[in-house]
Amino acid sequence: VQDICVHLGILRTSYYRWKKDLTQNHSKRQLEKQVGTLCRKHQYRYGYRKITAILKMRMRINHKTVQRIMQKNQWQCRVKMKKRKKNGQPYAVAGNILDRNFQSDRPLEKLVTDITYLPY
Template sequence: MLKKVRGDRKEAKLSQIRFKDKYVAIQELHQNEGLSVSLLCEIAGIARSAYYKWLNRTPSSRELLNEEIIKEMKILHEKVDGIFGYRQMTLHMNRKFEEELNHKRIYRLMKMAGLRSVIRVKKKQYKRSTPQHVAENILDREFTAEKPNEKWVTDVTEFKYGQSKKAYLSAIRDLYDGSIVSYVLGHSNNNQLVFKTLDQAIVL
């Protein structure tokens, strides 16, 4: 029985480590963007109970230090207009905290916090093309409606979670009262996602 309890605790601890990036992403999106925890857990493929268990845990001294490092890195990143890569950031963090922080640790924390050197960002070259079809500007910036279902607008929002995964939320909003007529969550941003959202709205 004792072995089983120890085994369960070990498995729970490994699970927290394995899904840490997802937990952090859910926490930041919920706090900064106001997105639903249930929705984010569904996208990340984890149970809400597991997320809340991680959220209510007692942070280790290393985790607390990581939070302080990320906080200082964000301040410095903004101060230098994002020109520091992880090597320069490591030098400054070592001076700031007066200890030898590994550059791999700083690189991982920068990635977790979404901090990237602007020098390393290369813009993709796109060839200009003539659109095959240009929709008529029916709204003409008149974003109000006198009755329900008179004017609908749609948009697709991209969410990043985990190491490099993406999810897309397609929604249709009624300009009469701002209510969401329908929404569909998918892992590909394509016409099928938008058509599915429209089909759902028409059925409703």
């Protein structure tokens, strides 16, 4: 390698840096293919955490790398909108039996409470 580098007029460190970049770029492209395959297989329902968990069964990988790949290629999971309850009139309205007459002749005849704090 040293003789070839001298003959070509480049530094040996430049050759090894170039070689290292080639292997890293190849592994990144291969990882992107795997993430893309998993996203398509699961119909973009899984986020980066779930994809990372699946990939961790096969290899060592960081979740930030998977998140970066998914963001770069717009492979984020499709989120369902949460259904919200419509606030409106209550289902059944109770009649006003006491009509604000809280006086009673016997104890425990009229018991009242306020339940407006309960979400309906």
